[in-house]
Amino acid sequence: MKVLIPDPLRSYTQERRQVEAGGATLGEVLADLDRRFPGIRFRMIDEQDSIRRLRERR
Amino acid sequence: MPTKPGKTSLTPAASTAAVALLIATRKGAFILKTDQTRRTWKITGPMFFGHTVHHAVLDPRDRRTLLVAARTGHLGPTVYRSADFGKNWKEAARPPAFPKAPEGEKGRVVDHVFWLTPGHSSEPNAWYAGTSPQGLFRSEDGGDTWAQVAGFNDHPMYLQWTGGEQDGTPDGPKLHSVIVNPGNPRHLYISMSSGGVFESVDRGTDWKPLNAGCLADFRPDKYPEYGHDPHCVKIHPLDPNILYQQNHCGIYRMERSAGTWVRIGESMPKQIGDIGFPVVLHPRDPKTVWVFPMDGTSVWPRTSPGGKPAAYVTRNAGGSWKRLDAGLPRSQGWFTVKRQAMSCDAHDPVGVYFGTTGGEVWASRNEGAKWTCIARHLPEIYAVEVAEPRR
Numbered sequence: 215m216k217v218l219i220p221d222p223l224r225s226y227t228q229e230r231r232q233v234e235a236g237g238a239t240l241g242e243v244l245a246d247l248d249r250r251f252p253g254i255r256f257r258m259i260d261e262q263d264s265i266r267r268l269r270e271r272r
Numbered sequence: 273m274p275t276k277p278g279k280t281s282l283t284p285a286a287s288t289a290a291v292a293l294l295i296a297t298r299k300g301a302f303i304l305k306t307d308q309t310r311r312t313w314k315i316t317g318p319m320f321f322g323h324t325v326h327h328a329v330l331d332p333r334d335r336r337t338l339l340v341a342a343r344t345g346h347l348g349p350t351v352y353r354s355a356d357f358g359k360n361w362k363e364a365a366r367p368p369a370f371p372k373a374p375e376g377e378k379g380r381v382v383d384h385v386f387w388l389t390p391g392h393s394s395e396p397n398a399w400y401a402g403t404s405p406q407g408l409f410r411s412e413d414g415g416d417t418w419a420q421v422a423g424f425n426d427h428p429m430y431l432q433w434t435g436g437e438q439d440g441t442p443d444g445p446k447l448h449s450v451i452v453n454p455g456n457p458r459h460l461y462i463s464m465s466s467g468g469v470f471e472s473v474d475r476g477t478d479w480k481p482l483n484a485g486c487l488a489d490f491r492p493d494k495y496p497e498y499g500h501d502p503h504c505v506k507i508h509p510l511d512p513n514i515l516y517q518q519n520h521c522g523i524y525r526m527e528r529s530a531g532t533w534v535r536i537g538e539s540m541p542k543q544i545g546d547i548g549f550p551v552v553l554h555p556r557d558p559k560t561v562w563v564f565p566m567d568g569t570s571v572w573p574r575t576s577p578g579g580k581p582a583a584y585v586t587r588n589a590g591g592s593w594k595r596l597d598a599g600l601p602r603s604q605g606w607f608t609v610k611r612q613a614m615s616c617d618a619h620d621p622v623g624v625y626f627g628t629t630g631g632e633v634w635a636s637r638n639e640g641a642k643w644t645c646i647a648r649h650l651p652e653i654y655a656v657e658v659a660e661p662r663r
Binding site: 222223252253256257258260261262263264266268 | 344345346347348350363365367369370371372373378379380381382
């Protein structure tokens with residue numbers, strides 16, 4: 215499927231805004247994304263498998 | 273003029289290398305470079321623009337490799353590594369992270385990597401990282417992959433020692449001042465805000481508190497076994513028996529063979545006090561130490577007392593202190609200097625450097641006798657580390 219990549223994560227996708235990844239669940243898609251672009255999952259999902267919360271830093 | 277430390281046959285020669293300062297800020301990292309004269313400085317950066325960079329450190333074993341602890345508001349913590357002094361960077365393949373908790377249990381999550389320490393000179397690829405919340409991590413491959421030091425992170429006393437996630441600084445509880453005894457790679461120290469100072473003699477398998485003699489005036493028991501708030505702890509590279517500590521409750525010195533902290537800040541002027549964040553040790557003279565006092569009264573403003581910033585130096589292991597304010601603002605100078613934001617080089621005379629939360633970097637080529645502002649308008653400065661990179 216088509217996955218849109220936001221600005222802060224494009225350093226992992228060689229600046230591509232849109233990439234392909236497969237999977238039947240969000241977890242499988244994230245795992246596939248991480249296979250294609252190592253490290254990208256940990257930027258979104260912490261070590262307890264929770265979605266990282268946005269913490270706005272001024 | 274600074275007095276010359278007594279030299280012995282074991283005292284290394286003063287450095288004559290070009291100096292660089294690694295500046296870690298809330299919005300990225302910068303490098304300030306000078307030549308051997310240390311008279312003019314050139315800034316490069318920002319690197320990791322928009323990242324909160326807590327620490328940037330040169331590997332003293334090859335004098336080329338840099339490690340940077342970074343995070344953004346969105347993307348969580350990580351570590352970057354450069355093998356060519358900042359020209360190219362690679363993110364750690366496995367950044368510091370706690371193990372996944374068993375199903376149904378709440379697991380710990382690294383909020384940010386706060387502190388980086390190169391391993392012992394006999395372990396060229398070893399690094400340690402301290403995190404918030406308090407965690408100790410080790411890399412065996414130059415910072416590419418990290419694993420927790422389970423002997424500390426899973427110690428049966430971990431919760432009691434750390435006091436839980438609420439018991440820390442306004443920016444989260446931190447594990448910092450990771451120290452490897454230069455004479456023994458198995459001998460480690462860590463410090464925690466809060467938690468206190470701890471020691472391991474078996475490369476991190478087991479730990480013991482090391483806080484005897486240190487005040488914790490915010491606790492019911494003023495001299496507890498643990499639960500203190502060390503701000504910065506250093507070991508002397510030439511005499512590993514000597515430790516210094518800038519604590520929430522004063523400036524301390526310990527002869528490890530004695531095992532008790534002695535409050536050497538009592539000899540500071542009473543109107544200045546002995547509260548602050550960094551402590552900087554002379555590279556060749558274990559009796560010479562710099563601090564940068566902060567106002568620790570009332571609601572803990574943590575700014576230069578009276579709006580008159582000054583460093584203080586002792587040259588007799590804390591017996592007396594001398595004010596060093598030449599070149600600094602005479603009034604309305606409300607500096608805050610964080611625990612990693614002051615350091616020194618190995619020249620003769622020693623160069624001393626500090627960065628402020630207002631984004632200024634100040635340098636002295638003469639051990640604090642005269643200060644010059646060498647950068648301003650930077651983001652909030654978290655760390656200033658000296659690097660003498662190999663040419």
